[in-house]
Amino acid sequence: MWILEAKKISKVYGNKLNKQEVLKGIDLGVGKGEFVGIMGPSGSGKTTLLNVLSSIDRVSQGSIEIEGKEFTGMKEKQLAEFRKHHLGFIFQEYNLLDTLTVKENVLLPLSITSVPKQEAHRKFEQIARELGIYELKDKYPSEISGGQKQRTSAARAFVHDPSIIFADEPTGALDSKSASDLLGKLSEMNIKHQATIVMVTHDPVAASYCSRVIFIRDGQIYTQLNKGDESRQSFFNDIIKTQGVLGGVQQ
């Protein structure tokens, strides 16, 4: 049972004369509770894929279902409605509103869906404690470190129990300590709450936290690696190997 299922999606930029096919018919399924990594060299289309899967960008062809709901044909307003209930986001640049405190930032997705206040505060406390940002709740983003910002961003993604969470290079702007902290927390949430996460990254270490890694090249799925019962270290070695084969330039 897939929670996200993409069939033959393709994305073309430009006009008739100057066409650029970024995604060339990708089939993809993500099961409930999976932590999927998407890797690939620059320009391979990973971010486009993520944008398309997360309804921020539209596909040129193909269909995408999340929890059985087809959304490629939806209107802008329906899409927004869809995102607010089903999706959570973590971005490389944190994307926190710098005029809001940590708590206010985290509670944003709940205020859209008008969850009762009591419930919202309870939810915040639980998530914030798990991610270790509860003590920072009244601080502004400019007063906390990058790692703390990213954990705030993660808390915001988890707070409304979305069906699936999309993370775009979440460790891209972090130092290695904060990065491993964050990834540890993410996989903890993944295991504990059965949260489904799709993460784009170019960092093999980050990818090694996933349960499955999909490699993309030139807009097509190149191969997949399953972690299975492997240790993180050996999974990491596999990833490095695959990445070496994949390369950046056509040989």
Place this chain on the structure above:
Amino acid sequence: MSLRYIIFRNLRKNLKSYYLYVFALIFSVALYFSFVTLQYDPSMDEVAASTKGAAAIGTSSVLLIAIVGIFLLYANTIFIKRRSKEIGLFQLVGLTKGRIFGILSAENCILYFGSMAVGVLIGFLGSKLVLMILFKILGVDAMTKLYFSPMALVQTLIVFAVLYLLIMLMNYAFIKAQSILSLFRVTAKAEQQVQKMSIAQIIIGILGIVLIVFGYVLSARMFSGEALDMQQLMYMMMLILFSVILGTYLFYKGSVSFLFNLIRKSKNGYLTIHEVLSLSSIMFRMKSNALLLTIITTVSALAIGMLSLSYISYYSAEAQAKESLPEDFSFAQASVKNRFVAELEEKQIPYEEKHRQPIYIELDAREVMDDSLTEELLFSSVVSDNMVDDIDLEPGEVVFMGYGSAIKQMISIQEKGPIVLHGSKQTIDQQLIGTTKQGVLPVYYTKGMPVAVVDETVYQQLQKDLDPELQEGEPTDYYGVHIVDGKQAEEAYGVFKEQQLTAPSFSQIEFRNNQRTNMGLIMFIVGFLGLTFLITSGCILYFKQMNESEEEKPSYTILRKLGFTQGNLLHGIQLKQVFNFGIPLVVGLSHSYFAVKSGWFFFGTELVTPTVIVMILYTLLYSIFGLLSVWYYRRVIKEAL
């Protein structure tokens, strides 16, 4: 790609986004040109002769230059900053700073002088309208013609050329200071703004509100309360101005964020989208714009206040004329009156004559007045009840007539109570039984004080016991001529004017017309300057919002990714703009309200109608800019995802 190509490409792009700047430029040129044209217009001679109109217009055109100049320079700083990235890019590809300056100058030159040409044309066409408005206000019946004044054109060209040079100078300094690094600085800047509320800020916030309220309370007490001499009054006014202006500054600096923070605290972190976009953003933005907002608020308060006062004065000219001159025509000398009346008879204009003989005494009215007045005895004119229609008093009764709105604010007199009339030897105890607004003697006789009407017997008694010192130099006879048919009043005024009667002779119509001409011109000029200021400050707020919307664009991207629709965001923005434009407007209106309220009675008899009309007009014009900015935000939000 030649340099010329770049210039034209830039121009096309800029015209689109800076249409309001171009509009403001055209508008200021048009206003200035038509204003200066007035000064040179031959049909203004009539107005000018009677009211020193040309001088007034000349002075205010200097003010106009100041407003327009500051506005253009300020707008330029906003726009050049927006282009720092572009300038950096030019440098990166190897253009020298001189070349870049050349490009900018050429571009500005086309934009600037192009709008100037359009502005002059519009100003030329509009000058007739402006003149027509002026004549309508003044009640002048002259024909207006389209008049082109080369002098006005030259003056406009010189003024705006100088402004252009100033702008270029500013651009030059800016480019000179610009490095390639500033290409990347734009995004880094935004993050420093947000910090937590400190204790100092809370104190500033409270202090701001306290100062404003203190100023308001003082202003309300300025003319009631204790009597003040000129010097005290000056200090008082300065204190009020200081406290209100400083209070306004602190209000923007601290109070707004303080109040908003209180609201936010009460939400305990759970903010709706509207609150996210309005409260949290304004909290931090208003602080950094405090000085600008203070200036805008103070000057708009000044403009609204002056406009209201002059409109009050203009509006109540007729009522005031009736209050100060009880009859249509007033004369102090029988011979003069007789000449006038003879002519009326010849013209077959029916009239009624009134003859009153005031005497001057001192009276002790401490019992019926507040203890505000320190002097023991008041100088007052007295007439007998026989000389006044509709009033018949018993001996011992007194009525104060001509107790109008202006004097009411200076001295408050109770309706009833004991007063004592002082002759030179004896004193007479009397009972005050009422006051009326309606006057019986012109101000020339009363010095603005109410007239005491007494019974004929008391009048006789006082007349035998007059203090000659008080009578000295005062007119002893008052002849009032009342025209029976109000429609013939103008005709009678024609006679009055024709005869060129020696003073002291007064005509209600003349009084009213003078008032209207004087106040009308002031109103016209204040209105003109106020309008210019309104539009320029509205533009500045709009430009600020334009910048802000682009700085906040990343936030809109986040919010839209989180699932807020464009409609959600736009609602929040509308609320934000209500605050952004509404707070300065409301503060300005409230300042001007208290300013007007403290002294309006010197200007006229009607407070509410004129003030409310002016305020509504101002608010309407102001909201246009708020709407425009919402419109701009809509575009930014749409592009955000």
